[in-house]
Each structure stands twice: as C-alpha cells, then as structure tokens.
Amino acid sequence: MTALAGAGKRLAVIPMKDPSKAKTRLGIALPPKEREALARCLFRATIARLQSAAATLPEGTVDIAVVSHSPVIARIARRAGLICIDDNDPGTLSLAVEAASAWAAGQGYEALCVLPGDLADPSPADLARLLAHPLDGTRAVLCPAADLGTNALLTPLPCPFPFRYGQKSLIAHLHAAEAAGLCPVVLPLDSLRADVDTAEDLDHLLEQNPRILAREGAL
Numbered sequence: 001m002t003a004l005a006g007a008g009k010r011l012a013v014i015p016m017k018d019p020s021k022a023k024t025r026l027g028i029a030l031p032p033k034e035r036e037a038l039a040r041c042l043f044r045a046t047i048a049r050l051q052s053a054a055a056t057l058p059e060g061t062v063d064i065a066v067v068s069h070s071p072v073i074a075r076i077a078r079r080a081g082l083i084c085i086d087d088n089d090p091g092t093l094s095l096a097v098e099a100a101s102a103w104a105a106g107q108g109y110e111a112l113c114v115l116p117g118d119l120a121d122p123s124p125a126d127l128a129r130l131l132a133h134p135l136d137g138t139r140a141v142l143c144p145a146a147d148l149g150t151n152a153l154l155t156p157l158p159c160p161f162p163f164r165y166g167q168k169s170l171i172a173h174l175h176a177a178e179a180a181g182l183c184p185v186v187l188p189l190d191s192l193r194a195d196v197d198t199a200e201d202l203d204h205l206l207e208q209n210p211r212i213l214a215r216e217g218a219l
Contacts, residue, residue, distance in 0.1 A: 010062050010111040010154075011104040012050055012131060013085070015096045016043055018070035040076065043117040047080045050115070053127035062131050063109075066117075067100035093165040105158040111135055114153045114163075116195055123191040130154060130189065140177040140184045143192045144170045151192045155182075 019036040047064070054062045065083035066073060074084045087099040097114050104112050113131055115122075133141045135156050143152035148168040155161075161180035164172035170186075177184040 009060060009109055010113055010131060011065055011083075011100075011107075011109040012054070012062055012113040012115060013065045013067050013097070013100045013104070014043065014046055014050075014115055014117045015087075015093055015100065016066055016068040016070065016073045016117045018068070019043075019072055039118070040072075042119070043073065043076065044080075046115065046117050046119055046122060047077070047082065049119075049122045049124050049127055051080070052124035053131060056124065056128045057132055062113075065100065065104075067096050067103075094163040097163045097165065101155075101157065101159045101163070109157055111154060111156050112159060114150075116151060118195045119151065119192060120194040121191055126189040126191045130187065130192070133185070133187065138183055140173075140182045141187050142170055142173055142177075142184055143187050143189050145195060146193045149195075151195060152187075152189070 017039075019039040020032070050064050054064060063083060064081075065085055066077040067085040067087045068074060068077075069087055069089035074086075077084050085100050085103050087096040090096055090099060100114070101112050115127075130141065130143060130152055131154075133154055135141070135154065137156050140156070140161075141152075141154040142150055145151040148170045150165065150169045150173050153163075153173060155177075160182065161173075161176040164176055166172070174184050174186070
C-alpha cells in the first residue's frame with residue numbers, strides 16, 4: 001500500500017498477541033493448547049463479522065487490519081485478505097494500538113476503529129453501526145464492556161489522545177479524549193459488551209457454542 005492510499009477511509013484494526021501468549025487468565029480453565037485454539041477461533045470470528053459489516057457499507061468505506069508481531073496471526077490475517085501491521089511486540093495493548101494509529105495516520109486514513117479479537121459474539125449490524133458513526137473530526141466513540149473496559153473505540157486520525165487500555169479503560173479514554181478537546185460519545189452496543197477473559201466468560205461461550213474449540217482442532 002502506498003502513502004495516502006487510505007485517504008477518505010476508516011481503518012478497523014484488531015490488535016492480537018501470538019495465540020501461545022493469549023488468554024493467560026483462562027489458565028485455570030483451559031490447558032495451553034485449548035487456549036491457543038480459543039484465541040484463533042475468536043480472532044477468525046471477529047474477522048468474519050467485521051467483513052460482513054464492512055460489506056453493508058458503501059464500497060471503499062472501511063479497510064480491515066490486524067496489528068501483531070505474531071507469524072501465526074499474520075498468516076491467518078493474510079489468508080483472510082487483511083492488512084498486516086507489525087507492532088514489533090511492544091509489550092502492552094496501548095502501545096500496539098499506538099503503532100496501528102501511527103501507521104494508519106501515515107497512510108492517510110481519516111479514522112481508526114479498534115476492536116479486540118476476543119469479542120464473544122459481535123453482530124455485523126452493531127459493527128456496521130459503529131464503523132459508520134459520524135465523527136466530524138470532533139468526536140471519539142467508545143463502546144463499553146460489561147466491566148467498563150473499552151470493547152471498541154473509534155477516533156479521528158491523527159488520534160489526539162494517548163490510548164489507555166487496562167482496568168476500567170472506558171473511563172480513562174473518556175477523560176483522555178475530553179482533555180484533547182474531543183467530544184466523546186458512549187455508544188452501548190449489546191453485542192460488543194462481552195469478551196472472553198474469565199472462566200465465567202468461557203462457560204457462557206461454551207453454553208452458546210459447545211463445539212467452538214473442536215472446530216480449531218483442540219478437542
């Protein structure tokens with residue numbers, strides 16, 4: 001992709017660790033092989049839902065990317081037709097998103113939408129609503145997780161505030177956006193509220209989709 005190839009577009013980006021390092025909080029519930037399989041499966045599902053959402057918007061509105069240093073994730077992403085951004089394994093989610101933001105701004109994208117790769121059941125309709133939300137250069141849109149994390153973020157580029165992922169990051173992002181002079185909008189979207197971080201999250205996911213790990217060859 002050449003410089004300014006993203007002009008007039010929005011970039012939806014999924015930050016991803018290598019699957020072997022993902023879902024460590026589920027160590028009491030799943031052995032390593034199954035945690036890796038779960039991370040891959042949720043990532044593939046997020047890609048598919050994003051592509052379905054993008055297909056409902058005017059052509060050329062949204063590109064989809066992954067930011068990661070993992071060869072496994074890059075291989076999955078390329079097979080799905082995604083842009084791959086190498087973050088050189090910065091160590092934190094905030095720094096990975098900063099790398100994606102800087103890359104996207106350099107390519108001329110007008111806005112960045114950040115989505116985690118472990119959403120439990122994102123609906124294409126909710127994703128399309130987020131991707132198409134008006135910004136006018138003055139707003140940032142935040143979708144809350146059930147625990148007040150940030151399960152989606154849409155910001156104009158260049159992003160004028162630092163990313164603040166971590167515990168109750170929704171509140172931190174609201175304050176950061178306001179301090180940067182933006183008008184943050186909280187957009188509660190039901191299907192974006194749940195991710196898969198805890199044993200309780202996993203139990204709920206397996207109740208809804210008991211064969212999810214089998215499809216990735218973990219069972």
